[in-house]
Amino acid sequence: MSRGRRLPRPRERAARRGCCPCRATLPHLSSVFSPAAASMLLECGAAGGRVGSRRFLLFSVVGGEYRKRHRQRLHPDLRALVPSAAMTATVARRQPTPGHAGAGLWARAVLAASTVFVLVYGGLMVARHHLFYVHAFDFGIFDQGLWLLSRFQEPFVTVRGLHLFADHSSYLMLLLVPLYWVLPAQELLIVLTVVLLAAGGPLSYALARSFGATPGLSAVVAAGFLLHPALTWAARDGFHPEYAAIPLVIAAVLLIKKNHDGWALVLIAAAILTKEDAALLLVPLGIYIAVVMGRRKTGAVIAVASAAAMALSFGVLLPHFSPTGTVLYSDRYDALGTGILGIGWGMLTRPQVVLSGLLAPTSLGYLAAIVFPIPLALLAPRALILGIPTLLANVLSEHTYQSSIKYHYTAYLIAVVAIAAATGVPKLVGRSRGVITAAVVVSLGAGLGAQVWLGPTPLAPPPSWPPADRAVMREALAMIPEDTVVSAFDSFVPHLTHRTTVYEFPNPWQPLNWGAPGVTLPDTADVEWVLVRTDIYPEQQQQIDALRHSDAFEVVFEEHPVLLLHRGG
Known part of the structure; x- marks a missing residue:
């Protein structure tokens, strides 16, 4: 080699080989990062990566951290590639995280x-x-x-x-x-x-x-x-x-x-x-x-x-x-x-x-x-x-x-x-x-x-009783005072549950889904109101008729198909 001839720099040697000009700096980066991280940094930060691209974003984040921690050790060939901290922050704010676009x-x-x-x-x-x-x-x-x-x-x-x-x-x-x-x-x-x-x-x-x-x-x-x-x-x-x-x-x-x-x-x-x-x-x-x-x-x-x-x-x-x-x-x-x-x-x-x-x-x-x-x-x-x-x-x-x-x-x-x-x-x-x-x-x-x-279609109107029935049901329901003991037809019960005692008729006269087998029914004398529909359960009709004609109850409201009874004084 002739005296005074300048040795080619790493970037020039890399260019002659036709590879990324940053590849020659891999040994220097590997002294700070792991070899895999250094390789990824150079791949993503290769010359020509446009500002704002995903490749530039990854390189700017990694490179910015590298520059902040190792400013004195930064290789001259990387100074043009590693962006400033301000540029890194700006790009990171503008560019969505890779893989999260549209999230x-x-x-x-x-x-x-x-x-x-x-x-x-x-x-x-x-x-x-x-x-x-x-x-x-x-x-x-x-x-x-x-x-x-x-x-x-x-x-x-x-x-x-x-x-x-x-x-x-x-x-x-x-x-x-x-x-x-x-x-x-x-x-x-x-x-x-x-x-x-x-x-x-x-x-x-x-x-x-x-x-x-x-x-x-x-x-x-x-x-x-x-x-x-x-x-x-x-x-x-x-x-x-x-x-x-x-x-x-x-x-x-x-x-x-x-x-x-x-x-x-x-x-x-x-x-x-x-x-x-x-x-x-x-x-x-x-x-x-x-x-x-x-x-x-x-x-x-x-x-x-x-x-x-x-x-x-x-x-x-x-x-x-x-x-x-x-x-x-x-x-x-x-x-x-x-x-x-x-x-x-x-x-x-x-x-x-x-x-x-x-x-x-x-x-x-x-x-x-x-x-x-x-x-x-x-x-x-x-x-x-x-x-x-x-x-x-x-x-x-x-x-x-x-x-x-x-x-x-x-x-x-x-x-x-x-x-x-x-x-x-x-x-x-x-x-x-x-x-x-x-x-x-x-x-x-x-x-x-x-x-x-x-599934149940949400497009169909919800099932309901006929409008005339609903009006009668609401009228009878409004007549029952709070804090009284009631025995009521199934559909009335959820409207009467904010009280200490409410039964599903025919409880407590006849057991229906009550307690456990062998459990004694409560005293019927405590029931003050009975609210039923007379057109649904034929098997309950005998009990309804018995209460209607009982001396203990009087008919307060009756309009087909609703019957409301109240215990007499």
């Missing part, structure tokens, strides 16, 4: 859809209440129980003939008491139910986003959730505490994904309080969180606490409040055994009973009605396993309502398919446009089809 629009769309859900189904349910199409069972039970708790009275629900906590361990009701201090109205409980259900839409969207799904795919998950016919039937079913478990559980998984385990445990504690069988969902959820999500301590706490709460409810609390000293409703599983332990043992020792129950046509149809409306859930089979205990409890029961999506027994399964869809849909990210389009079309088509085929 705000999709999030607002999901929120709007959930709001529409509340307005439509909340409005329909309030209308049903005022049209006398909300029933004593089960809405009247919870409404009277909550009203009694809010007045610091023993929550013995005369609509059911049971202590509120003998029926179910729904101690979440205690947390709702302040609502009835502020506004003791049945409409509040109705709207609260719909709001809790609709909250699962934005939560399932956020959960899918947290697992890496694009905003559009996450919105498809939320749409599938809101279109699920079981959810719309839940809105029609009326208030049940276990419906609160749906948003609570989805939100808890979201918080755990975002490393807020403490707050997640608070929500799980609230979910435990919804009903004695919440562990059917929460125990497998805890195992899933420990094994699949890698949060061993949090998952273990959830599983153990849920199992302990279930044991406490079935072993101590429910028998304590029960008039018979035993757990109610266990007779629904007589084919497996007697009592909780007997049922559990029967499931282990009688596999033929379990298999026949699972493979029955009604059970398979029930399973299809749960999964088909949101097929994206099939992308996460491990999450779907969370629903097995609840599915078994429902299809093995002799109570046919449990294997229908029209009732509250499906609440936990709604949460399961929402979690499965949200955790499964990120698998579509990176797939071809055709695959993603097909998945979206199938998912939305299944949701819409299932809603039309299996």
